[in-house]
Amino acid sequence: MRNILHSDMNNFYASVECMLNPSLKGKPVAVCGSVEERHGIVLAKNYPAKAYGVQTGEAVWQAQQKCTGLVIVSPHFDEYIKYSKLAREVYGHYTNQVEPYGMDECWLDISEYNGKNPEAVAYEIKETMKEELGLTVSVGVSYNKIFAKLGSDMKKPDAVTVIPKESFKEKIWRLPASDLLFVGRATKRTLDRFCIRTIGDLANTAPEFLKSHLGIHGLKLWQYANGLDNSPVMYEDYRPVVKSVGHGTTTKADLTSNEEVWITILELSQDIGHRLKKLGMNCMGISICIRNEDLMHKEWQQKLNFATQSPFVIAKLAYALFLQKYVWNKNIRSVTVRAINLISDSAPMQLDLFVDQDSMTRQTKIDNCIESLRARFGSEIIKNAVLLKNVWMMNNQAKLTMPTGMANMR
Known part of the structure; x- marks a missing residue:
């Protein structure tokens, strides 16, 4: 059986800003684009800002209405790239199968890592990231990529969540279908029309029915909900084919x-x-x-x-x-x-x-x-x-x- 981890750096942009500028710690912080250049939206926020209801993607003025003491900082993408690379160096100590999913997330296949308990490896990575980079991560542990990603989303920040093969139904089928990777807003609207609300509902829907309304994407979602994802974690030197x-x-x-x-x-x-x-x-x-x-x-x-x-x-x-x-x-x-x-x-x-x-x-x-x-x-x-x-x-x-x-x- 495979052992797959998904490591997600918590509130990445905002966390890097607070780590580089300790005076921001404890304050509600949002990393925002330039209002003058009409890119004035919230790119990331820390947990104190989230407690006020500040959301990624909303306009700066909306965020400031929710939190009058919100500290606005401009993004420093060179720093984010730097810490993203440093994080991958940490992951590289455990496996050469490290597949990025954006700047702040990675899958790791540790199936061959010294026969060590995968949950113990996840905790070790979590503590190493905190000590060496000053950043927290949430790590999902499972036997496939989809469930590992779901696990890292289930508990934040600074947490490890295991979704075992033997009991994944009890652990995740009650969750909203929108928690599953690749169930976006449009797909959720389609599923809602047919009262498919949870991952369990999705798993128990006839795959032919899903295909008739969502195409091949519907079949993929049915497989994911039933734990049938077998996609490999790519090696660190893998470069995806450029399609556009x-x-x-x-x-x-x-x-x-x-x-x-x-x-x-x-x-x-x-x-x-x-x-x-x-x-x-x-x-x-x-x-x-x-x-x-x-x-x-x-x-x-x-x-x-x-x-x-x-x-x-x-x-x-x-x-x-x-x-x-x-x-x-x-x-x-x-x-x-x-x-x-x-x-x-x-x-x-x-x-x-x-x-x-x-x-x-x-x-x-x-x-x-x-x-x-x-x-x-x-x-x-x-x-x-x-x-x-x-x-x-x-x-x-x-x-x-x-x-x-x-x-x-x-």
Whole structure:
């Protein structure tokens, strides 16, 4: 039988901030994005703030209404990355099967660890993290990844929870179905429609019924609820296959025109093209996600009949898709562009008679030249002239110029 741990660093961002600044300890603390840049939401909070009802994801002003003495701190992502790596070094003393799940969580397969009791190993890891890093963790112990993750969520902070194979039904079937990994809000709404409230309800529902309403995801959830997850914990050097490359932003001011959207898309595409080149990948599709001022979002995607990693080509295609799909009844708050359907840039491709190959070749030469200049002199050494009018700082009344021919492009 496998012995799987899931270690979750408690209130990670806030805990790191309080550890680095001892004067914050005991005070209600929330790590928040910049209000001025319209990223003003709670990214993390400590337990004193949680006691006031402060929640991750809510607006800063809402959190301050709940807790007037709330201490707001800006995030220090370099520190979070540092402590995330240090935590994985601790885990690496016990096994080389350490699979990250975000920055603050990891699965560990300790089945081969000296035959030691897995619960004892969990307590040892918990105390080591506290002594060496000054951070607390909650650790779940079970025989599969799904139950180990569930265990680490059941008791916080600074705790160990065991879900044995022999008695998991008594331990977890009474819990809400939403406690199970991969049961999100949309799935919960579907399950609620059929009075499937608990993990036990989910386990005892006919798998064919779940598949008919949730697709293959429903079958997976049925397996998880019945303890049938057998997915392996990946090794520490494992790198998941990159399936898409995207970049998005919430602008400082709402976008009110096609011209402003074009500048935003072009700026985002610079990073996407650069990352595709570093990965040695081309995309065979693009997608865009638009969120309006009411925080409602729409997403569209389109397949391509050619492969590209060109920032300008990606931007043109994304913008054409935007013009085709978006109806201007609301101003736009955020834009995300994504390159999808990735293939190796060395993969052979059938030429398309309806694609101007000479133009594509010229664009590739231009892109390679720009990439070379940026590698030598920095990313700001060369850019499209229209990007000198930074859309994130731009006055909404500014008159912008679109590239020739873009308005008629389809």
